[in-house]
Amino acid sequence: MNQELIPNFLKKRAFLTPDRIAIYFEGKALSFKDLYDKSFETAGRLTALGVKKKSFTGILLTNHIDTVFILFALQLIGARAVMLNNRLSARELEWQLKDSKTEVVIADASFPVTESLIRSQLGQCNIVTKEELWSKSAENFKVEEEIDLADICTIMYTSGTTGNPKGVIQTYGNHWWSATGSALNLGIIESDCWLCSVPIFHISGFSILMRSVIYGMSIVLHESFDVLKTLSDIEQKKVTIMSVVTTMLTRLTDYLNGEHLPAHFRCMLLGGGPAPLPLLETCADFGIPVFQSYGMTETSSQIVTLSPEYSLAKLGSAGKTLFPSQIKILTAEGNNAQPGEAGEITVKGPNVTPGYLYREDATKEKFRNGWLYTGDIGYLDEEGFLFVLDRRDDLIISGGENIYPAELEGILLGHSGVKEAGVIGIPDERWGQVPAAYVVLRESADVTEEELIEFCSTRMARYKVPKEIHTIEELPRNAAKKLLRRKLRELWEAEREKS
Secondary structure (H helix, E strand, O other): OOOOEEEOHHHHHHHHOOOOEEEEEOOEEEEHHHHHHHHHHHHHHHHHOOOOOOOEEEEEOOOOHHHHHHHHHHHHHOOEEEEOOOOOOHHHHHHHHHHHOOOEEEEOOOOHHHHHHHHOOOOOOEEEEHHHHHHOOOOOOOOOOEEEOOOEEEEEEOOOOOOOOOEEEEEHHHHHHHHHHHHHHHOOOOOOEEEEOOOOOOHHHHHHHHHHHHHOOEEEEOOOOOHHHHHHHHHHOOOOEEEEEHHHHHHHHHHHOOOOOOOOOOEEEEEOOOOOHHHHHHHHHHOOOEEEEEEEHHHOEEEEEOOHHHOOOOOOOOEEEOOOOEEEEEOOOOOEOOOOOOEEEEEEOOOOOOOEOOOHHHHHHHEEOOEEEEEEEEEEOOOOOEEEEEEHHHOEEEOOEEEOHHHHHHHHHOOOOEEEEEEEEEEEOOOEEEEEEEEEEOOOOOOOHHHHHHHHHOOOOHHHOOOEEEEOOOOOEOOOOOEOHHHHHHHHHHHHHHO
């Protein structure tokens, strides 16, 4: 058996730099030794609940220091964490727990769904609140001194555009190579400190925990995103890097209003889909260092990132693949696309999932000759920089012309009165589909549908101009703040039925 064995991440880090600060949370600072000791103690309590090596344990928790202890405790035991989105309904969570054959769930008692899960009939699945876990007496267990990089570390479910979500397998090797690829791109400096206010149950947040122990880097953990708390901790905790999505970055730029961040801050790592060009231009004007990236659950975080020296010259690009990874753009006929020619983004590398849990059919469908077919559309320019256009499922084909919703959203966001925008395709007898937009207006903005259509008409081809523009209080987004266009389509259909 071909094994790639490596020392347990946390135990090795606690040995190498025991006194270095691992994590700041709510006014407390814990060293890597503290983190190991707390995780070891937690592992004993989990053992008392029946958690064992290679078993699946559900995690339904907030961004909290306790969650960090539990996640690393599972790694000390060699158990697998099933990361559960705390915004899902009880029915959705039940499906994922049954699908993953999860045996124990550690849940936050404050979530409304927790009580529903406890009452539900889930067979062998034992739902335990965090408080009940802490009341357990620790039992002896054997620490996994070595881990096989091919072993499963985490399972994260993809939301999917249709049907039930799939459990993405993430191995220790996937996380190791993701951290390595990121380090080779962004670099590591001794003073690095990463602020995490994105959800830990999502790959964007969990990957920061893994980088922390692999790099020996401090992190600042926030329960949720707060502009004032973020800016305060960037200043006081000397934060150098922060992971953000477009909505977070927009709120930061609105608040800063042209003020610069401290000189020690070096990187806003921007993910979660194509960013509107007006926002990137604003950040460039304000001197906010934004590194756009492209990645997904299946790639264990970013797989493409824009290197700092190209942040202005290639504004709008997600960059080039990280060192261990590869990318190809394929046309509908399966041929390699020419520079500038749009096609499906396919990726390959040691950070890419080996497949989907218990889903050989889905794995075979998405993987061909070692390449993952992402379902995203983009192109490579002459120099090999990736420009992500949209999801293939969100593409609007109007009279034979391709329209990318993200492009239209970027144009709409260029209007001073528009705070957020979402574009979908709606049926049209003549053209097959035409674009429709939903916008969230800025406070006190007085903008009509006609004004926005006129604004778009001067900036894009006529066939791309939205035929309808609806004002909405809030756009539907998932836990990672990604726009859920399918929810907008459902809203449009519901409104049509009423009329």
